[in-house]
Amino acid sequence: MKKTATIWLFIGLAGALLLPWYAQDSGFWTFEWLFGGFGSAEAGSALTLALFHGKWWLFPAVLFIGLSGLGLAAIKKHQMLARTLIIVPALGLFTIVVQGFVIGRIGPNYFVEFLSANGAADGQIGMGAGALVVLASLLFMLTSGISGSGKGRGDAFIVGLIGLIVALVAVFVFFPVSQILVEAFKTSEGELSLGGFFARIFSPRIWSLACVVSDSRCGPAWNSLFLAIMTGAGTTLLGLAFALIATRTNFRAKKLLRVLTIIPIITPPFVIGLALILLFGRAGTVTELLNEFFDVPKTRWLYGFWGIYLAQLLSFTPIAFLVLIGVVEGVSPSMEEASQTLNADRWQTFRWVSFPLMRPGLANAFLLGFIESIADFGNPLVLGGNYNVLSTDIYFAIVGAVADSGKAATLAIVLLSLTLGAFVVQRFWVGKKSYATVTGKGDSGQHASLNPVLRTVCYATAIPWAAFTAVVYSMIIFGSFVKLWGYDHSFTLEHYLRAFSISFTNGIRWTGVAWDSYFTTLTISTIAAPLTALVGLATAYLLVRQKFWGKGAFEFSTMLSFAIPGTVIGISYILAFNVPPIELTGTGIILIIVFVFRNMPVGVRGGIAAMSQLDKSLDEASITLGANSFTTVRRVIVPLMGPAILAALTYSFVRAITSVSAVIFLVSAKHNMATSFIVGRVENGEFGIAIAYSAVLIVTMLTAILLLQLVIGRRRLRREDRVQMHGKIKINPAGT
């Protein structure tokens, strides 16, 4: 305890005495603050600002670090020191957070008169490096105090890790979401009001059912809900058909089925919508053909419910397939064989044994489709027409003629309630009823094959659907190479050139319009992916391997951000991080953070699955051999978790490239992302360039996935080489 705390004490001292407390306009890494000196008003440290610039409220930062230092130096009794290291840093954290919220950018937010009279009238800007370091130091002194107090089993590393993740989730998930609530409670005058809140949440503008009885439109809440239920049901049925074909028939092209499931994951969000427009829009190929040969009038049917529905089915069926193939495979063949030996025929076996066993899995797939659909932003944006849904309405409330953050916040709360509702249902109702039929025992039986009727039904739905998906994707390639879809189908490279041209006069110049956002996207995804994997797997490690107080709540809160739709996250980040104490909007950092916390749940799930398969006695063996938790993680767990790490990396990288809903609120002129650039093209009707860009992104992601597999896959190969060698060569132990 003492060693860890002392290290953090010195780091904290440096933060409080030397580093600039506030964020620097020129950025920290330019080191311009070094030249302004830590005595200046802009680049001052907590100590100098408090002493020479009248910012007395920064004193606690110095004070509590100092007190912890005194404690470390003076207190000899272990228990007493531990208690001191809990109380003093906790008080420090508390006071620093409080001053951050009390004194805002343009002056005090609370106790206005008193503080204005006492030097805080000018307010303060967002926290910077100094504040970050001081807070981290206090946090880790606190956790080392907790671990030293002997409560719980964790050593300093474990308690520190728990503290860190709790703090991160609190700051980057709970705090922003709570800001939405605050915003929704505010009246237009900025006062908090409960009555106004309920009036807005239950306003007929959101909940109107007018479309049932008349021609007027329904509220976006019902629209979203209806769409989500339809999509959940549709994707589940299609997914089941595919899953049954993949596991229960001798279908030849099963490999192809698997490929078909990966493609949508690496497809940028508008691509399917665009392809549908190219096929079924007013100038679409199919529309033209039908018009020409059958005199079907050209209509705008695609823009509305049916368009979104079709696009969502195409986008989310693969997810349902992935879930359901596990479920269908999980039904133990021996159970089906048992049923058959009891003289049940194939149909009875399916109806009485296999299907009931799959039912919880089906419910899971349905809820996943439900959540994905209700959170979906890209498809409704492109195809929505007059069919308003919550996720896009939130966006238009912010970017519309008058930015109305109150309305956006209200819509966000409605959306959040719907997804959280589904999430809670899934956890507490379905979660309890799952029958684990996959055991450690090798099951060598054969799955019962499908009965002919069912097989025909499966083929009849799945094969046309697969063909349709293939057509949609070939449209994308085709569309990027023609001049103007629907009007001028002559071959051109124009779109690619406009987006990605390079000029070689005067050295290399990236003249294409897309390069900027392309490089930003790659940089940010490359930084975000390992961080996501790290946070996700660290959380998984804590959940699977450690016991600590409040673990259930901890697990729930880390999974929460999965149920929060991207648009909600986006708007909450604007509300929370646009003003001190944490000002991040307009930076690249906020993009990285949003990716990390949005994609973390997948890392957590993957990590949990992988870690549950590692026998716990491996960790325990390492610990009893005298290794601490950190060494155990580094030398035993990480090396054995290769595939899970690969999956987490790949997934978070791909998600960072393809996600749009949260990002679209957070990009800035300086940090534009590929997807928001594409949104801009789509809104201008420049489909060609949008599609060309999407195609390039797909190729980029495929390349990255292959590279990752090569790099991480290599290590395992080497081990196998060695295994083979030793079979033949006699080893001389003295030589080792």
Add this chain to the structure above:
Amino acid sequence: MGHAMETPMQRGSVRFENVVKRFGEVVALKSLTLEIRPGELVTLLGPSGCGKTTTLRLIAGLEAPSAGRILIGGEDVTHLTATYRNVSMVFQSYALFPHMSVLENVSYGLRANSVAKAEAAEKALEGLDMVGLEGFGDRLPSELSGGQQQRVAVARAVVLEPEVLLLDEPLSNLDAKLRRHVREEIRQIQQKLGLTAVYVTHDQEEAMAVSDRIIVMKNAEIAQQGTPSDLYNAPNSEFIADFIGDANVLDCDVVEVKDNVAEVVLAGQKLKVPTTHAEKFNAVLIVRPQNVRMVPASNKTGLKGNVSYSAYLGNQMQYTVQTKVGPMFIIDNTMGEVFPVGKDVRLHFAEDKLALVPS
């Protein structure tokens, strides 16, 4: 208690003081107090779920007690985690790190304790020699047989020269013949290095064979502890008598207790049985199968019986005899007269080898 009990203890001793362990509602240990002396091999024996593994994990520091104190080498380690206790453990599943070679596995603990690489490798090789695995250092665990993996796990634990070596059912994955061989090896290593060892097993024969002392547990408590012969010859309860070796448990009347001898009436027969009780008490009589001698029915004395089953096992005869006090299992390894099924017999007891336990 206070300080009077805290006589300085030597390296390798283990002491539990009123240790309680609860898992939520489940009480895995009810106030356990025990003492293990340095250099001793103690076996924890008992039916499934009685708290053996829990006790072991508490010594290792993998679980924290809900109440009570744990001392190792005289030092209070109650709040010390496993990393900082000088204890190592051999797991039932071996828990060899599959991505490390045998040598890396064995030197892992040394490296974790900051021993220089060369020195760690040297010690690890010595460890491998000791368990008879010289030359296997570069293999992966998956390239070894079960018994070899077992020995690597032992080597990995003992090269650290721990104060206490813990073994949780270390032989349960091996076949009967290998079990016997490896358990002798473990015992030899333990005695050679003078290690304190705590050994968990289900198998009472294994426990008798390797232990200096056996602690029998039942329902989260200690039922009895002592040397193997203590437990066998002077069980303190019907449970122990039945658990350690075979026993006939017979109802009887205690007439009088005087000078550590109890006068007992068994179906009219008077017997003098040694006891530690000072006064008369309700008891059952424990009769080991080889402490009964069968004589022909022509004898005037002895309990009357009729042979209902007999089996020839080469070095001994086994009988079941029906008597007034119920069926009795009897072993005759004198290989004298053979009594066929249906024959009337009389039974004579070796009275000084009988035991009385409270009923």
